[in-house]
Amino acid sequence: MTERTIDAPHPNPETTRYWAAANERKLLLKRCEACGQPHFYPRALCPFCFSDRTAWQESSGRGTIYSFSVMRRAAVPYVLSYVTLAEGPTIMTNIVDCDPDAVRIGQPVRVVFKTSDSGQLVPMFTLDRT
């Protein structure tokens, strides 16, 4: 199956570490050292307590599908999803390398990395059958 072309993300000074880690096939999120809460997408300031003591944390890359939809009008249908990570936060992503019709809410998924049009790797998820 032909894959969808992935528009490259544009990192900024707040996120260069995240995207460098993605190129090493690691999914990072942020945890606040003041209130202890994890969040996503990652910010310099905690969106819960506004502390600036936020630290990068590597995700297990495991999660479950919170919701999804399939774009049928695209040249290659693709799955947009919110995946709830084992660490807590729910993140926007794609479910890839599977039949879109096989995707269900609640299914376990694991992170994979796909190459965008700049060469930057982007974290996505696939059904975890292990």
Place this chain on the structure above:
Amino acid sequence: MSRTSKAYIVGAFEHPTRKADDKSLAQLHAEVAKGALEDAGLTKDDVDGYFCAGDVAGWDARGAGPFSIIDYMGLSLRYLDTTESWGSAYVVHVAHAMEAIAAGKCTVALITLAGRPRAEGMATGTVAAAESLTAAETQFEHPHAPTVALLYGMCAMRHMHQYGTTSEQLAWIKVAASHHAQHNPHAMLRDVVTVEEVLASPMIADPLHRLDCCVISDGGGALVVAAPEIAKSLKRPLVRVIGTGYAPKHQRGGRIDLTYSGAVWSGPAAFAEAGVTPTDVKYASIYDSFTITVLMTLEDLGFCAKGDGGKFVSDGNLISGVGKLPFNTDGGGLCNNHPSNRGGMTKVIEAVRQLRGEAHPKVQVPNCDLALAHGTGGALGSRHGSATLILERE
């Protein structure tokens, strides 16, 4: 509870066009402004406050922005509000106009909306929007191609999973809108459709079919809000703004819950200010970008319990003359009009028609003295603003 006379909607006009190949964006704004002022029995010279959002001609003119359209229309103002909250903006503008009038900042407020996405061939819901260069979330979302239809599809999928809502139930919303649109000569889609026809239409973004999605149309609309002494000097029925509420909702740092909208906050605020409850409402204009938008909004506004929206909308309950809550009697965004991809303006206009008794006779709600208009701007599945108005005929 505040039920004092602060401001009245005295003028309302919906542009009859649905495809504006032969008109410019500025022209559309001016034509709807003229239409609403004539409807009110006022002139351009009476306007001292103007309210517009990002659809306005000249929004992208560096150093000019809204001044561009003010210049084009030749307005002389002492008050300007450019609150941009996308499709909900014009509902918010009515609230802000009421507040500005009550504060003595202006006496006649003009609100305009216009757009020509159809003439421009825009694929509104099925192609991801242009990438923002500054929005913090873009780099984490844009690579995943989150089109508008997908973001609403995810809400519908979760609602089905959590509450057992069905595609048949969602289809009833479109069926009701189509029953109303058959009487609107300007509506883009005037054919009455059945639940089966909605389900048989092509899948766009699971579980949303083509007929679960609103139209893409050109045109626009305008409203005139005036101070009580001016409203009472005009020859139009008195439509008073008695309750307003506005609230944004977002992803909460990853604590995402797709089962509700910002209407859980905007609705109670508006009802409290008006001193009424959902059961008092005779007619409701509910933003209908997609069928799921209506279902979730009805729950969030308190017309039924959370999770019961599917049952509430079924069996024609939203059809005027048939069900308990007549909605979108112009055909709504699903069948009539969704100018500039922003539905808030037409929601207020049809509520005004109902309160005046000027809706089409086939859909006019008898003795319609209390109406609600609700707008949603942005995307239900990521970030949006919800705005609620409660209007009373005096």
